[in-house]
Amino acid sequence: MRPFPTFSQAPMIAQLTRTERQNAILICLVIAACGFLLAAAGRDDPISIHGALIFVACALMIFRIGKDYYAPEPSDERFAHYYDDPSKAGIVLSMAWVVVGLAFGDWVAWQLVYPDLTFGGGWSSFGRIRPVHTTAVIFGFGGNALIATSLYVLQRTTRARLPDQLSPWFVLMGYNLFCLLAVTGYMLGITQSKEYAEPEWYADLWLVVVWVVYFLIYLRTLARRKEPHIYVANWYFMAFILVVAILHIVNNLAVPVSLGSAKSYSAFSGVQDAMTQWWYGHNAVAFFLTAGFLGMMYYFLPVVAGRPIFSYRLSIISFWGITFFYMWAGSHHLHYTALPQWVQTLGMTFSLMLLVPSWASAGNALLTLNGAWHKVRDDATLRFMMVAAVFYGLSTFEGSFMAIRSVNSLSHYTDWTVGHVHAGALGWVAMITFGSIYAVVPWLWKRTGMYSARMIEAHFWLALAGTVIYVFAMWNSGIIQGLMWRTYSDSGTLAYSFVDSLIAMRPYYIARAFGGLLFLIGGCIGAYNIWMTIREPREAEARAGDLPEPRLAAQPGE
Amino acid sequence: MNIEHDVLVGFSKSFGLFYLIALSVAVLIYACWPSNKQRFDRAAQSILDDRDRPWR
């Protein structure tokens, strides 16, 4: 296989068979028709803009396929290789989303310092672009990285090629259409208001279709595997796909106002809705942001370190622990609220027990590195993964701690929660993803290494510094906020007004926005480095296969 | 009517506990079963093996 310099040269479509190209066009036509119907049905409603967007996206896709429609068909030689084109596209998309998502994140952070940092219109105000940030980083960056790496890992661990070449493209492109509908929707004012499940009913339905196909790819590939035993990384990916499907479907049950309206009303109300939402919200953290990325870790960390996972048994035990315990923990988001107390207590108890499988995973990762510390020192890629494991351990401890009712009475509603989330999101999710991407990019594009090792170093230190500044700022502001709200004066009245606490937050909000800026700069450097690795092929020695080559495994010594 | 809710809650609490214990035992047995050890070791090692293309 020759190296593919850029996307625009599109060897990707030439890899599809003629039938697959025809089917791709057919699928695009069907979706375009749906988009057209939405646009027509909702003439006076923002949904028409989304209908038009779907239509245009499909039309562009059809043109793109049409351009290479008559390219010669791929030879049967392709069956001797894994099918990695969707993984490549997924990684590029993931890096594009992370730059966008971090930029929006830093923008909203600065808006809390300078509230008039908007463009005047509604689309750029805090309430609308905050979900753009969360969706772009969680679903855009995280989701694309998960799809890309899961397909890569799935093929290597089963030693089976993906069952066909069209369905992975459907999943990847369909998923990105969902993300695009989500973020543009918020700016247009289309939202369900359910945190991390904001997209409206039609986008939700579309995601269900995409997700079912994703799940079927997994099952069909597993059915063709060589080894009877399924490698544990796939267990985590499976849990991620399955449970996210369950959560997504249940939490998004809603009745649309009409088929021509973007608005829908949740099937649940009040206390049931709150419990369902946080059952979803907490388990989105568990199965999207934890299980999926643990799957990533259980493959890339051992391969890059060149050592098998410290304890395979422990990885299985913690898998079932995480799968079981997390589902109970959501109610710790509702301590001291109108939710019945027995549910709150259950949530707190399971949150504490959750520490066991979480630390088992973090410890397993760190013990795998034990004996390879010189590699961690020398290689920023592996260091990303190590720091990720440390932050995973830290934030799961913090999470269990904050789930204790008395701690939660102070921390809830404050910036401490925001700090906790970012310790997990920046420290764990983003770090393990960057590490895995830096590992897999040279393998996928058949390069000897990344374009610049020094840029990886720079990215690493910027990301680490940004995370630490961010998290410390939010710890401080959150705890001060919580204390100010509950402090009484000697005369038995509240000592501080809400505005007093707002003034006290300002320095921390500046520090937070600065930390976020560092993380964003790091992300941009990473994206540039990856882009240059793809674009400027150095004379790569022809590598026979497409095995992930542990780059440092060549060093003996250990 | 109150009884219905209480029954449901009571069932939730007791069933949850037994389910937790049963599941933990089952997982521990599976993970520590001696004959599974070889399979696990093989799996752990397998991702490092030099198998560079689909098996058929």
Next chain:
Amino acid sequence: MSIFGFHYQLERKAIGLVLGIVLVSSIGGLVEIAPLFTIHQTVEDAKDMRLYTPLELAGRNIYIREGCYACHSQMIRTLRDEVDRYGPYSLAVESKYDHPMLWGSKRTGPDLARIGEKYSDQWQVAHLINPRDVVPVSIMPAYDWLLSTDLRTDDLSAHLKAQRAVGVPYTDEMIANAALDAYGQANPDSPRAEGVTKRYGKATTVRPFDGLPGRLTEMDAMVAYLQVLGRLTDAARKPVAQAGAVQ
């Protein structure tokens, strides 16, 4: 591969894993959520509770659209300082018509569960146009365009119908008159105003919320919604009144 049975065995095993994950993971949610659907048997009920008027519902949808819930909670916890600061703690029944609930998770700004009628309409309008005119250190975004945007009312009947489909008891009459009631509630001098109190109860506030009678803007809807927060029922004020905690 040629042996079908071998292939089948492998496939079965993957499905076993799938079933295992589904079984193990779904229990926790079922156990915690299912009993909540019988909760009305044990918690307080509020017989006097009224529904959101079409104007208030439209305001609520603007509140959702602008993401207000990201910074303002609507859930006062059972903690002394919260009751002292915001008012009686929130009861489950108070959000029984909230599809979806807007309890929130973060207080970048203060809780709004009992903000209704705490400030005048003029204050709310001025604050929404530019928060810093009223609270100099505020970091809330300005929502000045609400005042210049006409409220969309042609689909309000459909909104009420969808609400009824998820369990809010709107009557046929309410659904049929939704758009006119929205207009009437913000125009006390119009002949439409009377129908609003007739359908939604005497306690319904009928006022020119945005100060511009004759014109129905998004500001009308937003302020109408803010002014009804915590006032759909008195249930929460009853038990706490003895504790001496007042707003």
